[in-house]
Amino acid sequence: MQRRGFITLALGGLLAPFAPADSAEKTTHGNSQGSGKIAWYGAWKEGLAEAKRTGRPILLIAAAPHCHNVSGLW
């Protein structure tokens, strides 16, 4: 399958040795299947510190917790 989402240039070819997409993943309590929702860190400083400490890549999203200035809705 072609991975058009990658920026291979940004990694300078580092992605070539990637394991197959369906390779088994080691499971710790931080990466169990969970209950169907992503668990998020809400601050960059804290999340980045965790990424550096654990060597995990970062999934980053920003969203405004209001819609048309009304709270309670992304």
Next chain:
Amino acid sequence: MDRSFLSQPEVVAASRSFVCIRLATYENEEEAKLLKSIFIGRSGELENTTFAILDPEGKRPLVAPGRSPDRAFRGATDAPAREMAATMREISAYYRKHGKTHDSDLTLPSNGAPRLALNVAACDNVPLVVLHAASDTERTRLEKRLAPLAWSTELAGRAVYTVLAGANELKLDRAPGVKPGLTVVAPDTYGQSGKVLAEISATASDKELKAALLAALARFTPAEKDSRFHIGEGRQRGVYWKTLLPVTDPGPPRGQRPRR
């Protein structure tokens, strides 16, 4: 936020090998600068949403950043969420294979100040777990005990966490009486006030803590939200959210704006 990607089971499963960071746009000046350095839309200003996958140093984007995962994955295949999950698995496999990932437990995924965390909980339609502690040492101890529970299979992603520093930081139906300990709160639909679902003392054992949290979460009934109704009623009631920074999102392009 693009639920078509982020709520897909494959993406959620793949996310467990990442550190997932969700920033509230327009709530922190430093974070706003960071977001602008990652992605700027056609408006040239910070837009409501940003998406990126970055290396563990937070510097290199590993897929095309954008306003949503669409830019990187939509159009790649007929199953973009599956493509996103597969890409995430490849990325985490790379970092594991090259010995860059330490097999250590993650800390508690907290969501900032209580006022914002309550709103985030309402947006996510999940309870808010509030930590109370009289000292930093006590707070750290409680966070360390709570972290493995927050990442457990039963609880991951089912609550938002925050630390209460002052008594009046949250508008609740009654004042929390447990110190130190946890208060589990059901946010109102607008995330402006909350109802106490349970209070759990820090003297509870780990087993009791987990059982009490699960029981509290089971008592929570997620609100059914229709966005048009929510916005309409919110405006009528004057329920507005005051951001820390000015909102600079230009809105959808002409032709994609909803009719009034």
